Amino acid sequence: MMLFNNKPIDNKKYSEDILNEGFSIYEVCRVFRGKVIFLNDNLLRLDNSIKKSNLAIDLNSLHVADQLNRLIQLENIKEGNIKYVIRVTPTGIEQYVYQIKHSYPTEEAYQHGVDTVTCHAIRENAEVKYINSGLREMTNKIIQEQGVAEVLLIDGDNCITEGSRSNVFFIRDNVFYTAPLPHVLPGTSRKRVLNICQENGLTVVEQRVNYKDIATYQAAFITGTSPLVLPIAHIDGIAFDPRHPLLVKVMEHYFNLLNKNF
DSSP states (O other): OEEETTEEEOGGGOOGGGGGSSEEEEEEEEEETTEETTHHHHHHHHHHHHHHTTOOOOGGGGOHHHHHHHHHHHHTOSEEEEEEEEEEETTEEEEEEEEEOOOOOOHHHHHHOEEEEEEEOOOTTTTSOBOOHHHHHHHHHHHHHHTOSEEEEEOTTSEEEEESSSEEEEEETTEEEEOOTTSSOOOHHHHHHHHHHHHTTOEEEEOOEEGGGGGGOSEEEEEETTTEEEEEEEETTEEOOTTOHHHHHHHHHHHHHHHHHO
């Protein structure tokens, strides 16, 4: 079951291929213990995508939270990911709400980190979360063929900006580094990590990291709806410390916040 324009329909009648036609913006929300975590952050980002796409849409008129909760009740979702899509058509907009397959890191991955690789690619209008099938297909192929957890994108200045479906942080000499807006999507987990750092007096420098310098950093991690805060073990074979004390500290605060509020 899914929702189309806030009406339940059989999801067997729906194909995501339709989103390749025209322009669509979307959010992926994570359900934990039957509730969407940090929903307000998703709504703020959706509103940002609407405005930066110059769409004349009032977020409040969409009743996104109501639709998400309706699907959770209809499908009795306890844990998983829900995708909310606004598709722009010549006659107006269409709304789609449905579950998508998810893959969450194992406990071993959180302890020992994951392998990643890089590729040269740029997401145009990076602050907007829009359907970009070409980039997703390319990075999915790399992930599958090389058996890695994520692909990190390198821009025209040879700097690492973000992952194909995540934000990325580096740690060097007890300072956190992450690419700033407008070079990256304002991830909800990224925002949460920035808040944790500020609340705990941890220094964050928002600047892009040049690929040629990554071996000088002690630790790296990705953030996102599915990985949450996930240590990186390797980038293109270059090793990083998945148990760096500051990384562990941020992870502990993040998961404590999750358990406390949900």
